[in-house]
Structure formats: structure tokens, C-alpha cells
Amino acid sequence: MSNNKLQQMVFEAGVVGAGGAGFPTHVKINTNADIIIVNGAECEPLTKVDQQLMATKTQEILEALRAVMLSCNASEAYIALKPKYKEAILAVEQLLQQYDNMKLSILRDVYPAGDEQILVYDITGKIVPEGGIPLMVGVIVINVETLFNIYNAMHSLPVTDKFVTIAGEVHNPITVNVPIGTPVADVIALAGGPTVASFGIINGGPMMGKLVQYSQAVVTKTTKSLIILPLQHRLISERQERASLAVKRGKASCCQCQECTDMCPRHLIGHSIEPHKTIRAVSYGTADDVNAITTAFLCSECGVCDLYACPLGLSPRRINIEIKKEFIKKGFKNPHHNANLTANPYRDGRLIPIDRLIMRLGIKQYDKAMPLTAKEYNINRVAIPLRQSAGDAAIPIIKVGEFVEKGQLIASVPIDKLGANLHASISGMIESVGQEIVIKGTK
Numbered sequence: 519m520s521n522n523k524l525q526q527m528v529f530e531a532g533v534v535g536a537g538g539a540g541f542p543t544h545v546k547i548n549t550n551a552d553i554i555i556v557n558g559a560e561c562e563p564l565t566k567v568d569q570q571l572m573a574t575k576t577q578e579i580l581e582a583l584r585a586v587m588l589s590c591n592a593s594e595a596y597i598a599l600k601p602k603y604k605e606a607i608l609a610v611e612q613l614l615q616q617y618d619n620m621k622l623s624i625l626r627d628v629y630p631a632g633d634e635q636i637l638v639y640d641i642t643g644k645i646v647p648e649g650g651i652p653l654m655v656g657v658i659v660i661n662v663e664t665l666f667n668i669y670n671a672m673h674s675l676p677v678t679d680k681f682v683t684i685a686g687e688v689h690n691p692i693t694v695n696v697p698i699g700t701p702v703a704d705v706i707a708l709a710g711g712p713t714v715a716s717f718g719i720i721n722g723g724p725m726m727g728k729l730v731q732y733s734q735a736v737v738t739k740t741t742k743s744l745i746i747l748p749l750q751h752r753l754i755s756e757r758q759e760r761a762s763l764a765v766k767r768g769k770a771s772c773c774q775c776q777e778c779t780d781m782c783p784r785h786l787i788g789h790s791i792e793p794h795k796t797i798r799a800v801s802y803g804t805a806d807d808v809n810a811i812t813t814a815f816l817c818s819e820c821g822v823c824d825l826y827a828c829p830l831g832l833s834p835r836r837i838n839i840e841i842k843k844e845f846i847k848k849g850f851k852n853p854h855h856n857a858n859l860t861a862n863p864y865r866d867g868r869l870i871p872i873d874r875l876i877m878r879l880g881i882k883q884y885d886k887a888m889p890l891t892a893k894e895y896n897i898n899r900v901a902i903p904l905r906q907s908a909g910d911a912a913i914p915i916i917k918v919g920e921f922v923e924k925g926q927l928i929a930s931v932p933i934d935k936l937g938a939n940l941h942a943s944i945s946g947m948i949e950s951v952g953q954e955i956v957i958k959g960t961k
Contacts, residue, residue, distance in 0.1 A: 561632025562723020
């Protein structure tokens with residue numbers, strides 16, 4: 519399949535990265551690359567979607583991978599999984615001989631194995647330059663669920679649904695497939711509802727996920743998991759702390775032990791970020807150490823520094839985030855683009871085993887089976903945000919009172935703009951059009 523043809527189908531279907539920032543996939547595959555890496559690492563604890571799809575939608579994913587390889591002229595592909603994903607590994611092994619130049623790559627069960635720059639280094643030995651992307655070393659990294667959506671796009675099926683794992687304090691932890699725009703409260707109800715009266719909800723993994731409101735949040739194209747935890751749980755209370763207070767605590771209490779730097783995943787592959795120096799520069803106003811401040815741009819916000827490394831529970835990550843916000847507000851761009859980097863010789867000894875991370879985070883009791891159900895759910899009302907990806911928001915092409923069918927295009931972006939089309943995730947009447955499109959179902 520030609521690059522232009524696949525790109526057009528993926529664009530029309532509104533495919534974006536099925537996690538993280540949701541980068542539009544038609545842009546990512548509009549290039550040539552030497553290697554395609556399928557990211558099935560399931561980087562964070564309590565997330566299950568990618569390993570489950572790899573085990574149950576194997577043929578579809580491998581077909582999409584072959585199409586991407588041909589489109590991008592890639593000579594080889596690696597399917598990255600962890601050894602504990604036994605069902606997914608078996609499913610891939612049974613079909614892999616049908617496909618040329620695809621290999622299974624078994625990763626170590628460490629965090630953050632699914633960070634795309636870490637993934638590139640672990641599989642290829644190449645280090646992505648500071649502030650760069652994998653393509654700069656000839657690699658494209660694509661998430662498992664994104665490949666499944668590419669397969670659907672190849673068969674004229676747009677992105678209308680999302681696989682979501684519901685974990686934590688719910689009666690029936692489970693992975694479901696629901697229409698995009700489904701209220702988070704309705705999704706949690708599918709897992710039997712919360713088991714505690716007062717709780718917080720993390721959209722994403724326990725390390726990098728964000729707090730969302732029970733009564734307001736909806737499922738988007740990038741929602742991967744919803745973790746329900748007691749309101750007093752560390753992972754909830756720390757996220758509720760004001761950023762300004764986190765900065766003040768760092769300035770007041772940092773003892774410069776350097777643990778945050780020693781454990782920083784990006785530092786360990788040779789990037790010049792050193793979080794302890796950033797805190798020192800902020801604390802003492804050492805303007806002469808400009809690099810210590812500007813390397814905040816290199817922070818991937820993985821959470822290792824504050825949720826695992828720091829013995830005082832300080833948050834270099836929050837400080838880096840605030841610095842980046844100020845720089846962006848003032849139009850200042852990342853000045854760090856070092857290449858030809860060398861990984862830290864002690865890196866292997868500083869990798870974080872997932873089991874140890876789970877214990878440290880206090881979520882061991884929630885690390886259990888969350889089976890993928892094939893059940894179809896009747897969701898009667900959805901609110902589809904116009905911005906669900908990196909780039910521009912989609913522009914509505916429908917009006918209040920119109921009837922739409924599931925899969926119908928309801929908001930679009932020009933193909934020369936960065937963004938993604940949106941489609942009706944249920945059939946029904948357009949109830950309102952604003953920053954989101956609300957559809958009231960017919961059933």
C-alpha cells in the first residue's frame with residue numbers, strides 16, 4: 519500500500535496515538551523509516567489494554583503493521599512485549615511466521631519501558647537526540663491500539679470507540695470498549711461502581727496519569743485507563759497539591775542527594791537533564807547555571823523523581839513543569855539538541871522493577887486480572903470534545919437538531935493542518951455544539 523493511500527485512510531478515520539498526547543497518526547506515518555517498533559510495553563502498572571489487544575486482535579494488528587512497513591519503506595519491525603504477557607506472546611508467535619521481517623522483542627519488566635525513547639534504545643541501541651523524536655534515528659514507534667485503529671481505517675471504519683481499563687476501588691475491575699465521549703461516571707458504573715464513598719480518579723497510569731472529575735470527564739481517543747483510589751491515597755493527595763507549594767517544598771527541603779538525577783530515565787540514556795541541579799538553581803537563584811534551568815525541557819514527566827527516587831517526596835517533575843510553562847508562555851524554545859550521546863554505564867543497575875514500583879506506590883492490592891469483555895454497551899449520551907489530539911481542534915460540520923449515524927463525520931480538520939477528524943460514536947440527535955459535540959442516543 520502506498521504511503522499516500524494509507525495516510526489518507528488514516529487521516530479520514532481520525533486515528534491518533536491511543537495514549538499520551540494523541541499525535542495524529544497520518545502525520546507520523548507520512549515518512550520513510552528504517553524500523554517500526556510496536557509499543558506493547560504497557561509502560562505503567564494497572565494498564566492492560568495493549569497486552570489484551572495484542573492477544574485478541576493479533577491478526578488485525580500484524581496486518582496493519584505490514585501496511586505501515588510497506589508505506590514507510592521500513593526494512594524491519596519489532597513487537598515489544600514483556601515476558602509476563604504470556605497470552606499476547608503466544609498469539610504473536612503463532613502468526614509471526616506469516617509476516618516477513620517482523621520480530622518479537624521481549625523487554626525487561628521495568629519502568630518506564632514504554633517511553634518511546636527508552637524503547638528505541640532498549641531495542642535498537644540508538645539514542646534519540648535531546649528534544650528529538652525517534653524518526654531522527656530512523657525509527658517510528660506505534661502503540662498497539664493505534665495499529666488496531668489503523669487496521670479499521672484500512673477497512674473504512676473510523677475511530678468511534680475506545681478500549682479502557684477500569685482499575686482500583688471498583689467492584690469488578692475490567693477492560694471495556696465504549697463509545698468516545700462516554701461519561702467517566704458511566705464507565706466506572708460498568709465496573710460495578712466505586713467501593714469507597716470518597717475517591718479520586720486518575721485518567722492514565724499511576725505515574726503519569728492526571729486527575730479528572732467524576733461528574734465532568736469523558737472518554738477520549740487517548741483514554742487508556744481509569745484508576746479509582748481512596749481520596750486519601752498518596753497518588754491522589756499528591757496530585758491535588760498546588761504546584762506553587764510543590765515548588766516551595768523543593769526549594770526548602772532538597773538536600774542535593776542527587777537520587778532524582780541518578781534514577782532519571784532520560785539522564786540514564788545520556789541526556790543532559792539533572793533534576794537536582796534544577797532544584798538547586800531555582801532555590802538559590804543561580805542564574806549563571808542556565809543549563810540547569812533550561813534542561814527542564816528534557817523532562818518527560820515520567821514521575822520517577824518524585825514518586826520513586828526522592829527520599830523526601832519532593833517533586834522535581836512539578837518544578838520542571840512550571841519552568842516549561844513559563845518558558846512556553848514567553849516564547850522560549852528548547853535549546854538542547856545534543857546528539858551522539860552515550861548511556862550511563864550504571865543504567866542497568868538503576869532500572870526500576872515494576873513489582874517494586876507497585877509496592878512503593880501502594881497499589882499492590884489493585885494489581886489483579888482486569889479481563890477484556892466483548893460485551894457491547896448501550897450508551898445513550900456522549901459528549902465528544904473537539905480537541906482530542908495534538909494540534910488544532912476539529913471544526914464542527916453539523917448543527918444542533920441534526921440526526922447522525924454512528925461513524926458519520928461530525929468535525930474535521932484540513933489535511934494540511936495538525937489535528938484529527940471526529941466521528942459520531944453513537945447514532946442520535948445533535949443536542950449541542952460548543953467545545954464538545956453532545957449526541958443524544960435514539961435508544
